[in-house]
Amino acid sequence: MKDQLAKIKAEALAAFDSAGGPAALDALRVKYLGKKGELTAVLKQMGRLSPQERPAMGQLANEVRAALENAIETTSKRLEQAALDARLKAETVDVTVPGTAPALGHKHPMYIALDEIKDIFVGMGFTVLDGPEVELATYNFDKLNAEEGHPSRDWSDTFYFDEDSRVMLRSQTSPMQVRAMETMPLPIRIIAPGRVYRKDEVDATHSPMFHQVEGMVIDKGVTMADLKGTLNTVVEQLYGKGTKTRFRPHHFPFTEPSCEMDVQCHKCGGVGCPTCKGEGWIELLGAGMVHPKVLEMSGIDSEVYTGWAFGIGLERTAMRRFKIADLRLIFENDVRFLEQF
Numbered sequence: 286m287k288d289q290l291a292k293i294k295a296e297a298l299a300a301f302d303s304a305g306g307p308a309a310l311d312a313l314r315v316k317y318l319g320k321k322g323e324l325t326a327v328l329k330q331m332g333r334l335s336p337q338e339r340p341a342m343g344q345l346a347n348e349v350r351a352a353l354e355n356a357i358e359t360t361s362k363r364l365e366q367a368a369l370d371a372r373l374k375a376e377t378v379d380v381t382v383p384g385t386a387p388a389l390g391h392k393h394p395m396y397i398a399l400d401e402i403k404d405i406f407v408g409m410g411f412t413v414l415d416g417p418e419v420e421l422a423t424y425n426f427d428k429l430n431a432e433e434g435h436p437s438r439d440w441s442d443t444f445y446f447d448e449d450s451r452v453m454l455r456s457q458t459s460p461m462q463v464r465a466m467e468t469m470p471l472p473i474r475i476i477a478p479g480r481v482y483r484k485d486e487v488d489a490t491h492s493p494m495f496h497q498v499e500g501m502v503i504d505k506g507v508t509m510a511d512l513k514g515t516l517n518t519v520v521e522q523l524y525g526k527g528t529k530t531r532f533r534p535h536h537f538p539f540t541e542p543s544c545e546m547d548v549q550c551h552k553c554g555g556v557g558c559p560t561c562k563g564e565g566w567i568e569l570l571g572a573g574m575v576h577p578k579v580l581e582m583s584g585i586d587s588e589v590y591t592g593w594a595f596g597i598g599l600e601r602t603a604m605r606r607f608k609i610a611d612l613r614l615i616f617e618n619d620v621r622f623l624e625q626f
């Protein structure tokens with residue numbers, strides 16, 4: 286029996302030692318120490334021993350049991366530690382591996398053009414104003430000298446919110462002239478960029494929503510020469526030194542005299558080509574001297590003060606600046622288009 290116990294002990298310890306994992310170890314525990322285990326089987330034979338032999342054998346059996354239990358305990362701890370080590374190793378994050386760069390966007394081409402315009406005017410001492418897109422007809426028309434019945438007030442051109450045609454989506458940024466005159470101390474030098482709305486069908490050059498930049502100067506002794514000088518400087522900064530401009534007479538209800546400014550075609554240099562539709566010139570903006578009636582309606586003495594104003598289409602400016610052929614590209618926001626700027 287003594288030999289049997291020694292054999293079980295040696296076998297069991299070797300088996301525990303080479304157990305591959307917690308489950309295998311548990312199976313071994315049952316095999317040796319379980320109710321039907323090998324050690325238990327030996328102990329059951331104790332009854333056959335003589336009373337003299339029994340105490341010593343009992344003690345030996347207990348020692349073997351204790352040794353096996355001990356070994357299971359240590360092996361179990363070793364296996365747990367190994368499992369933990371393996372997991373830590375597998376889950377290690379290598380903080381030195383370069384990360385995936387997030388895709389960075391950039392400014393929309395139209396806002397690149399707007400920022401250039403803003404920079405030029407801020408450099409000349411102008412303040413940039415922001416104003417409401419839902420506007421009162423009072424500001425969009427009445428105080429701009431476009432009386433009831435003026436064609437631009439027609440329902441077929443303008444988005445109104447009410448039956449009486451008093452609240453509307455602004456059709457131009459010019460109401461900002463009035464808002465500036467009513468609230469700002471004189472002299473005034475402002476630009477006011479923003480969205481405007483007209484009932485136009487979408488095509489290569491039209492959209493029911495587009496952007497304008499309004500500009501206005503009110504001071505003593507301001508003349509048409511200041512208007513031309515300032516706008517020529519702006520055009521040279523936008524399109525390059527020596528860019529030629531031309532001023533044509535025009536009509537707006539809120540300026541007198543009124544004009545449109547053209548720039549010489551950048552494609553053909555004025556000879557005439559498809560880009561300028563054979564004209565040699567491309568229309569850029571509307572402008573004029575602020576009408577004395579408009580000054581008076583906003584509480585400014587037209588005997589003392591004069592002023593000039595202009596309104597420029599932003600999409601067109603960006604299209605010319607970046608040679609974009611179709612207005613729709615500016616609004617569709619196709620990344621393959623936007624990425625090019």
Ligand code: PHE
Nearest residue numbers: 457459571572573594595596
């Ligand atoms: N508001 C005019 C338009 O939309 C442009 C303009 C602005 C003309 C200021 C003269 C002075 O066409």
